[in-house]
Amino acid sequence: MTAVSGVSALSVRNLVKSFGGRPVVKGVSFDLAPGEVLGLVGESGSGKSTVARCVARLTKPDSGEIKLGGRDVLGASRRELRTLRRDMQMVFQDPYSSLNPRMTAGALIEEGLLVHGIEPDRRKRRDRAAALLETVGLSAADADRHPRSFSGGQRQRIAIARALAVEPKVLICDEVVSSLDVSVQAQVLNLFRDLRERLDLSILFIAHDLAVVHYLCDRVAVLDQGSLVEIGPCGEIYRRPTHPYTRSLLDAVPVPDPAAERARQAV
Template structure:
């Protein structure tokens, strides 16, 4: 079953093509990695899918619903089903709001829960889901670490029970040890909530750990897409091979062997 379908997506800025005729599917319950160098169009695709940026042309469907052709009222409903977690947990959270209020906001905006006490209980439950605790609900973002702030951002996105979660470089600003904790959280949430996740990253090691399939972008074009094992073990496109060749190998002997074989 397809959770998200993107067809012939195109977007330019100032006459410069950024996304060029991109098509892919995100299956239900799948984590699809979108990789490429900086400027390859990854974040623009994410913003188009989340309807934060309007594409020049193409089609985006969420199940049977047309995201681009939806009315204003229809789009409000569909936006609940597609939520986004941004790269910087320091700027994506309103510093004046408590963690609990940040999570409750979506419930109120989308009319999911009008009862104040029920919203608070839901916020606490979500904080616990992402590895935080009930007392954290009354704390402000400044009192949390970067990894904890990203967990709050994830809880906020999950509050409205989306069908698709878009993660745009969500661990790139975190320490390696914290990265691992957040990635494990995504794996756990995918299993528990049956989430479909579009995971955007430039770190191929992170994508290999988390994603079921991988789509490779080069200068706005989708050059290769396939199962993780195929992309990492037997890439077809020269650009994919060059990306993988640039990944550091911690074992010097293995790195010398790889260079000798190339």
């Protein structure tokens, strides 16, 4: 999918956020289509994680509009927000700190089912947790293990399973592979590609690595010092970036295809 059409899964308009009087997000606007993966890229400090936290309403923006499937996120009541948060889940960068070390993998996944009143039956919750662990490439037997006994990549898979438990329509992924080894990154990225196809998820994928975004995403939005400077189909921007900042990001990305490299240098 390379274009947004019809009702957006997620719509962000003129998002603004400052900290201590310093503008961090400056009028950012974008749409995420149903079933689309949109990459939001930029260097450290560009504001991309702040955008993600504002979209998830973990951080309150100064102004702007956020709609999830046409529903107002910023103006939602506490009761409405509970439903919205079921439909929009977030996976964080650090799998070591985002999981409660005192809970088993199964309990971590079951928690969302219980909080949102999706499955009151304990046995069915356990079965659902076991199935989700298998969905993300782990074993049902892993449900009784604690986070400390898993590798970083496995912990991130548990975090993904926990987010998927409530069957969200939109998944926000904030630098979810940046702390993982390259080989593990590839496994997690392939998992996202598979989940997107199987579950028809819309994914906002925040990253600083354009090679990762090119591999996974349909479109890419480039954030520079809080401003959205370029957005478009991933392949098109990768081959023919129009903004100097985008070109500077791409200069650091190795291109294995000589023809693609020659085309990029010709721009």
